[in-house]
Amino acid sequence: MKKAVFISIFLLASAAPSFADETCSQVRNTPQAPKNFLAHKNPLKPTKKNLEEGRKLYYQERKELGCVQCHGEKGDGQGKMAPGLVPPPQNFSCAPAMNKIKDGQMFWIIQNGSAGTGMYTYAYLKDKEIWQLILYIRQFSKK
Ligand code: HEC
Numbered sequence: 001m002k003k004a005v006f007i008s009i010f011l012l013a014s015a016a017p018s019f020a021d022e023t024c025s026q027v028r029n030t031p032q033a034p035k036n037f038l039a040h041k042n043p044l045k046p047t048k049k050n051l052e053e054g055r056k057l058y059y060q061e062r063k064e065l066g067c068v069q070c071h072g073e074k075g076d077g078q079g080k081m082a083p084g085l086v087p088p089p090q091n092f093s094c095a096p097a098m099n100k101i102k103d104g105q106m107f108w109i110i111q112n113g114s115a116g117t118g119m120y121t122y123a124y125l126k127d128k129e130i131w132q133l134i135l136y137i138r139q140f141s142k143k
Helices: 001-023 050-060 104-111 127-139
Strands: none
Touching: 050 127, 104 127
C-alpha cells in the first residue's frame, strides 16, 4: 500500500515538468493592466517600417538597456541577463502563452514595469515606440 502511494507521487512529480515543456508557458508575476487599458488594441499595422523600428528598440541600437539582454536574440527568454532572474523573462516565442497576453497588457508592463522583477519601467518610450515594439515581439511566436 505504502509503495503504491510512493509510486503515484513519483509519477505525479515527474509528469509536471513535461507538461510545462509541452505548453512552454511560464509563471507570470506581472500585475494586470487596468481594465480600460487592457481593451487597447495596437493601432499600428505590421508594416516593414514599424517592424524595423520595433527591431531597433528591441536590440537597443539606441542608448538604453535593450530587451534582448533578458528576452533573448530569438525572443525565447534566454538573454544574457536571464540566468538568475526570478521570475524569468517572458518567452516571446511561446505562442500559447503570448496569445493570452493582450496588446494593452503588454503596453502597460512595458510602460510601468513589473515591480520587484527584472522587468524595467520603459516610461521614456513614446506610445508609438511601445506599439512598434509590441508588433516586433509578436513576430517571435508567429515563426
Ligand atoms: C533586465 C531584464 C529585462 C529587460 C531588459 C526587459 N525585460 Fe521584459 N520582462 C522581464 C521579466 C523578468 C519579465 C517577467 C515579469 C513578471 O512575470 O512579473 C518580463 C516580462 C515582459 C513582458 C510580459 C508582460 C506580461 O504581462 O506578462 C513583456 C511584454 C516584456 N517583458 C517586454 C519587454 C520589452 C519590450 C523590453 C525592452 C523595451 C523588456 N521587456 C526588457 C525582464 C526584462
